[in-house]
């Protein structure tokens with residue numbers, strides 16, 4: 001299996017690289033945006049043909065939720081047009097796609113965990129462009145699995161964990177939003193899930209199926225920050241604040257917990273609790 005990892009220098013792409021040696025039957029091609037720009041169809045197609053790629057894990061995305069409000073075209077280009085290019089190139093080769101989407105396709109009005117079949121209603125540009133990417137894949141009828149995930153962090157790249165560790169070291173107190181609830185997800189766990197699914201893909205015969213995946217449990221950003229300080233033994237007092245007191249360009253769903261029953265039953269994946277997985281990630285960061 002010749003597997004292209006797009007967006008290879010991002011959090012998820014880097015995590016896939018870190019565990020790739022555990023999957024010796026897969027021949028990996030890690031492409032940063034400089035090597036393969038998914039928005040450039042010719043560049044993508046010639047890379048795929050040259051390397052005889054038959055599967056793609058799309059880790060490339062425009063992920064800046066607030067900036068997207070001011071840069072609709074840039075977000076749309078990567079999250080929708082780029083996805084259409086991946087679909088086109090795979091359709092020509094009958095290839096497989098694992099694509100990552102987001103909990104931000106929902107408006108957060110639920111009070112029980114979101115199922116894949118629940119109504120989407122993104123609140124911002126990022127979520128709308130990611131939803132359009134999903135729709136392009138579903139409409140194409142290619143061999144594809146879309147995994148919606150939430151609140152990704154990693155030992156690689158920039159993320160909430162790294163920001164909290166930095167701010168926690170600089171400040172005595174920190175106000176963090178307590179009225180948005182979701183599930184932090186270690187990108188390494190998601191990377192394993194993507195590779196397990198791809199390894200078993202041929203027995204599944206899935207066309208455009210959506211699955212939800214995050215770590216187990218629920219947290220507010222305040223809970224998440226408090227756990228980061230606890231596990232890193234950082235002496236910083238985290239205070240709960242309300243969304244209305246922390247203005248951002250993009251509105252976020254107040255509730256975005258994902259129901260993971262389908263991915264657990266169809267793929268036999270066991271999922272770590274978010275606190276246990278966070279602890280592991282902080283240990284990795286501390287060793288660096």
Ligand SMILES: NC(=O)c1ccc[n+]([C@@H]2O[C@H](COP(=O)([O-])OP(=O)(O)OC[C@H]3O[C@@H](n4cnc5c(N)ncnc54)[C@H](OP(=O)(O)O)[C@@H]3O)[C@@H](O)[C@H]2O)c1
Nearest residue numbers: 007009010011012033037038060061063100102149151152
């Ligand atoms: N981060 C989260 O909290 C979160 C939550 C839910 C879902 N997700 C989804 O999970 C997936 C992985 O996210 P992540 O956190 O790993 O993202 P990330 O760290 O921001 O990485 C995204 C990568 O995509 C690359 N990229 C951007 N435009 C590209 C293009 N035109 N062609 C090729 N590569 C391009 C970027 O490269 P450059 O840096 O060179 O531009 C970057 O390496 C994404 O689909 C995201 O929407 C993320």
